[in-house]
Amino acid sequence: MRAFIRGLMVVAAVAWAAAVPRAAGPLKVVGTTEDLGSLAREIGGDKVTVDSLGKGYQDPHFVEAKPSFILKLVNADLLIAVGRELEIGWLPPLITQSRNSKIQPGAPGYLDASLTVRILEIPQGQITRAMGDVHPLGNPHYWLDPNNGRLIAQAIRDKLSELRPNDRDYFAQRYVDFDKRLADAEKRWDAALAPYKGAKIVTYHRSWPNFAERFGLDVVGYVEPKPGIPPSPSHTLDLIAEMKRLNVKVILVEPYFDLKTPNAIARDTGAKVLVMTPSVGGVPEATDYLKLFDYDVNLLATTLKAISGK
Numbered sequence: 001m002r003a004f005i006r007g008l009m010v011v012a013a014v015a016w017a018a019a020v021p022r023a024a025g026p027l028k029v030v031g032t033t034e035d036l037g038s039l040a041r042e043i044g045g046d047k048v049t050v051d052s053l054g055k056g057y058q059d060p061h062f063v064e065a066k067p068s069f070i071l072k073l074v075n076a077d078l079l080i081a082v083g084r085e086l087e088i089g090w091l092p093p094l095i096t097q098s099r100n101s102k103i104q105p106g107a108p109g110y111l112d113a114s115l116t117v118r119i120l121e122i123p124q125g126q127i128t129r130a131m132g133d134v135h136p137l138g139n140p141h142y143w144l145d146p147n148n149g150r151l152i153a154q155a156i157r158d159k160l161s162e163l164r165p166n167d168r169d170y171f172a173q174r175y176v177d178f179d180k181r182l183a184d185a186e187k188r189w190d191a192a193l194a195p196y197k198g199a200k201i202v203t204y205h206r207s208w209p210n211f212a213e214r215f216g217l218d219v220v221g222y223v224e225p226k227p228g229i230p231p232s233p234s235h236t237l238d239l240i241a242e243m244k245r246l247n248v249k250v251i252l253v254e255p256y257f258d259l260k261t262p263n264a265i266a267r268d269t270g271a272k273v274l275v276m277t278p279s280v281g282g283v284p285e286a287t288d289y290l291k292l293f294d295y296d297v298n299l300l301a302t303t304l305k306a307i308s309g310k
């Protein structure tokens, strides 16, 4: 009888352990980029641990998959992806190899951050990846509009609340606090760039349409002939002619691209090359989502001021 009761207690303990233990520790969150990781930290606070896969100084389209990524995914409770096929070249096999049913696309622990934000450059007509275009489902660099950052933070708040209903109020409060700091910062950024509305710029990759729309910049050309396609001599000559015609004096280059072609274009046009980071971690100063904009806005405003004299 005593053995039977002990057996019952063991069964009960195992059942309890299976049902509850994850409620005790923090949720394990993995972001595919440092931007998503930073926003998850803002909302999750000490109720989550956060890892990021791609680093901000890497091209998010072409992150080199490492074995350590699979280990992170094996143990994850929530995977947050940029979506719009940004990670299609490297993430799907990692998710499969993790054998973690919680974070498979469609499962409760998989959050596609692109579903509730403003997406630009959605192709009209038939969707195609012809000629290597890496933006087949619209522009995936949407986090560079701070209001999209706000919408991502809301989606993360809702997802964390769904996975941990008991901490719903905590996540809601963290969101309110983040939203307030973001709104204060937006006033600062808008004011810093307000004098340069309509400034014409060229960018290496199409990373900046959301940023440009938000801050009133006019992107008139790209060093890449198409997103993901390296510069070609004929395209570069056309771009130089167009920059001279429109008097464009700024070329934005993401930290992970070769500066050879941008520097050559700059020599020919008198433009200035600015290495601006699209992601948290792309430069040492950009340690979180708000500091990413602090860095980029300050760099761009300082340069445009020097060029325009405004």
Ligand SMILES: [Zn+2]
Pocket: 061, 134, 135, 140, 141, 205, 206, 207, 227
């Ligand atoms: Zn891209």
